[in-house]
Amino acid sequence: MSGPLDRHVSRRWFLDRMAWVSAAAAGQAVLPTGAGATTPRRRAWVADLPTPAVQQQDLTELTLAETVALVRDGRLDPEALIDAHVDRIERYDHAYQAYADRADRETLKAFARTTPADGVDAALRGVCIAPKDNFYTSDMLTEGGSLVYEGFQPDYDATVVATMRAAGALVIGKAQMGNLAGGRARVYGTTTPTTRNAWTPDDVRYSPAGSSSGTGTAVAARLAVAGLGTQTGGSVLGPGNAQGLTCMKPTFGRVSLHGVIPLSHTRDHVGSMARNALDAAILLQVIAHPDPLDPRTMGLPPNPDYVRAATPHPGANPAVRWPTRVGIWPGWAEGRDAALRSDFLDWLQSAGNVHFVGEVTPPDQWDELTSSPLGGSHGDPTAFFIEHLRRDVRLFAERLPRFLNGMLQSADTYVKVQQARLLLLHRMQEQLFNQCDVVLVDGTGAFDGTGLPAMCMPIGLGRDDETGAEVPRGVTLAALPFGEERLFAVAAAYQAVTQHHTRRPPDPTV
Amino acid sequence: MRTPQVPPQPTDAELDRYILTRYALLGIDISVLPESDPEAPMDQERLLANGRSILRQDVVAADFEIDPQFHLPTPHPAPFVAWTAESDR
Numbered sequence: 128m129s130g131p132l133d134r135h136v137s138r139r140w141f142l143d144r145m146a147w148v149s150a151a152a153a154g155q156a157v158l159p160t161g162a163g164a165t166t167p168r169r170r171a172w173v174a175d176l177p178t179p180a181v182q183q184q185d186l187t188e189l190t191l192a193e194t195v196a197l198v199r200d201g202r203l204d205p206e207a208l209i210d211a212h213v214d215r216i217e218r219y220d221h222a223y224q225a226y227a228d229r230a231d232r233e234t235l236k237a238f239a240r241t242t243p244a245d246g247v248d249a250a251l252r253g254v255c256i257a258p259k260d261n262f263y264t265s266d267m268l269t270e271g272g273s274l275v276y277e278g279f280q281p282d283y284d285a286t287v288v289a290t291m292r293a294a295g296a297l298v299i300g301k302a303q304m305g306n307l308a309g310g311r312a313r314v315y316g317t318t319t320p321t322t323r324n325a326w327t328p329d330d331v332r333y334s335p336a337g338s339s340s341g342t343g344t345a346v347a348a349r350l351a352v353a354g355l356g357t358q359t360g361g362s363v364l365g366p367g368n369a370q371g372l373t374c375m376k377p378t379f380g381r382v383s384l385h386g387v388i389p390l391s392h393t394r395d396h397v398g399s400m401a402r403n404a405l406d407a408a409i410l411l412q413v414i415a416h417p418d419p420l421d422p423r424t425m426g427l428p429p430n431p432d433y434v435r436a437a438t439p440h441p442g443a444n445p446a447v448r449w450p451t452r453v454g455i456w457p458g459w460a461e462g463r464d465a466a467l468r469s470d471f472l473d474w475l476q477s478a479g480n481v482h483f484v485g486e487v488t489p490p491d492q493w494d495e496l497t498s499s500p501l502g503g504s505h506g507d508p509t510a511f512f513i514e515h516l517r518r519d520v521r522l523f524a525e526r527l528p529r530f531l532n533g534m535l536q537s538a539d540t541y542v543k544v545q546q547a548r549l550l551l552l553h554r555m556q557e558q559l560f561n562q563c564d565v566v567l568v569d570g571t572g573a574f575d576g577t578g579l580p581a582m583c584m585p586i587g588l589g590r591d592d593e594t595g596a597e598v599p600r601g602v603t604l605a606a607l608p609f610g611e612e613r614l615f616a617v618a619a620a621y622q623a624v625t626q627h628h629t630r631r632p633p634d635p636t637v
Numbered sequence: 638m639r640t641p642q643v644p645p646q647p648t649d650a651e652l653d654r655y656i657l658t659r660y661a662l663l664g665i666d667i668s669v670l671p672e673s674d675p676e677a678p679m680d681q682e683r684l685l686a687n688g689r690s691i692l693r694q695d696v697v698a699a700d701f702e703i704d705p706q707f708h709l710p711t712p713h714p715a716p717f718v719a720w721t722a723e724s725d726r
Contacts, residue, residue, distance in 0.1 A: 316678065317678060318678055378715045378716070379713055379714075379715045379716060380713060380715065380716035392712070393712040393713060423713060423716060426716075426719070426720060427716055427719050428719055495701060499694060500691075500694035500695070500697055500698045501697075501698060501701060505691055505694075513663065516663075516665050517663070517664050517665055519669065520665060520666070520667055520669060520670065520679075521669055521670065521678075521679075523679070524678035524679060525678040525679055527670075527679045527684060528679075528683070528684055528687035528688070531660070531665070531684070531688070532687070532688075532691050534659050534660065534663060534665075535656060535659065535688050535691045535692055536691055536694075536695065537695050539695070539698070539699065540694070540695045540698040540699070542710045543698045543699070543701065543703065543710075544698065545710035545711055545712055546703040546705065546708045546709065546710050546711075547701070547703060547708075548711055548712070548714045549708045549709060549710075549711040549714050549717070550703055550708040551714070552711075552714040552715070552717070552718070553708070556718075576714075577714045577715055578713060578714055578715030578716065579715055607718075608715040608716075608718040608719070609715075609718070609719070
């Protein structure tokens with residue numbers, strides 16, 4: 128197969144799957160029994176990563192790709208990386224308040240010593256990762272930013288946490304998050320904000336965005352190399368855009384949700400949060416695989432080579448790796464960030480392999496299909512939380528309505544919402560992505576509800592009206608199901624000729 | 638035979654009683670919340686207003702017709718593309 132996967136979820140693959148189903152019915156087939164059984168995780172990319180030209184004095188400034196390459200070459204000791212990150216956390220996290228719980232230095236070092244230096248499963252050896260506090264961790268609390276889970280200590284790791292650890296990653300701490308995956312991080316059960324935006328560490332007013340607030344801040348503030356967030360309604364890309372990060376919310380089903388505190392079983396996505404497209408791609412390459420404990424991940428096309436997609440393609444300017452039509456949502460070029468967006472569009476129109484199609488025409492009945500109730504997920508969380516609702520509704524604080532709504536939304540509406548999702552997907556396929564391969568949008572609700580991939584990256588700095596602070600501005604790109612390569616390719620080409628993704632926020636002054 | 642008539646729309650008070658009955662049926666007590674306190678993370682007044690909104694949205698959903706012969710209820714549309722080779726559309 129040549130070209131990205133989005134246009135090649137093939138008939139042949141479908142027929143192969145049907146053959147498997149037939150064989151299974153005859154008692155012949157063997158189900159994949161382990162992570163990656165049908166999709167061998169690629170490790171060749173570890174060898175292919177270029178060695179950084181200049182050794183950073185501050186190890187927290189290394190990107191994930193640079194870290195992997197230096198550790199691979201034996202030029203960097205994972206214990207030095209641990210010291211650098213833990214030192215910085217101990218010095219500054221009282222201001223950022225990015226972490227809800229942390230691993231201690233010696234535990235991390237002991238773990239690092241158990242990871243083989245040259246094993247195929249050592250792809251992330253020494254990489255300090257900050258998962259959001261809704262990922263189960265067997266050695267740290269998992270409280271979901273909420274009184275509901277206060278003091279909860281799982282006895283196993285979420286699949287993605289286990290996968291990262293098997294690859295040698297170091298879970299340096301659990302990042303604060305909005306209450307049960309909604310809004311910015313706050314003192315549990317109150318409206319008092321905690322986590323600061325990494326760009327305004329001395330001013331709590333400017334939001335880090337949510338709900339993956341702590342992960343966003345930890346990565347932007349160099350308290351972790353990369354992180355994992357979750358997105359049900361913009362919760363990865365929101366903090367990413369607010370803090371100058373490059374993040375990928377992949378197609379629904381690409382990454383296991385086993386061991387993640389649920390919000391919506393139909394819309395929750397695990398996303399990679401990083402400092403550039405290559406880092407986000409590396410993380411996705413490791414965590415995206417079939418998981419028998421989450422059947423939603425099974426039976427999908429094999430994962431393509433995300434790392435290759437996020438590696439700038441040689442050529443003029445440089446070119447986006449594949450010929451790609453890019454459109455913008457009506458009105459996207461106007462508004463607060465018009466000047467920055469204009470610059471971005473200038474680049475798009477000069478980039479090799481990009482055909483800029485201008486404003487797209489939205490699919491029929493877009494507003495009805497993407498707004499409440501048809502575009503929502505009101506009934507999803509209630510069933511999972513009945514025991515806690517009975518225990519004390521005050522535990523849910525400002526999020527209580529979201530968790531009670533399932534008792535009020537009727538079954539016929541719930542069915543209609545699910546019909547509307549498929550109708551919307553069909554309309555997006557036939558009436559939106561017939562015009563383009565990648566679309567620039569402001570909101571991601573329609574893409575969360577249908578499970579389409581979306582990505583964000585910074586395009587410059589702007590001035591916040593309330594605080595006067597200079598803060599990152601970003602763009603959001605979306606694509607067809609399994610279109611992650613397209614998104615990575617566009618972001619990588621842009622980041623090859625710009626430096627916005629390398630900007631580092633100021634340290635706290637207190 | 639009587640001709641069916643469109644019933645009058647329920648009042649806020651009627652919907653509130655419905656909502657509270659539904660919560661009570663499942664053993665959920667919202668009386669522990671303040672009745673009305675904009676400074677509190679949540680209060681009964683806001684909760685009931687939200688509940689009424691959800692109930693009334695059922696009408697919006699019911700009025701939106703989608704042909705089930707072509708668009709089945711699908712909780713996970715994106716993977717459905719792979720499972721049904723939908724990208725060949």
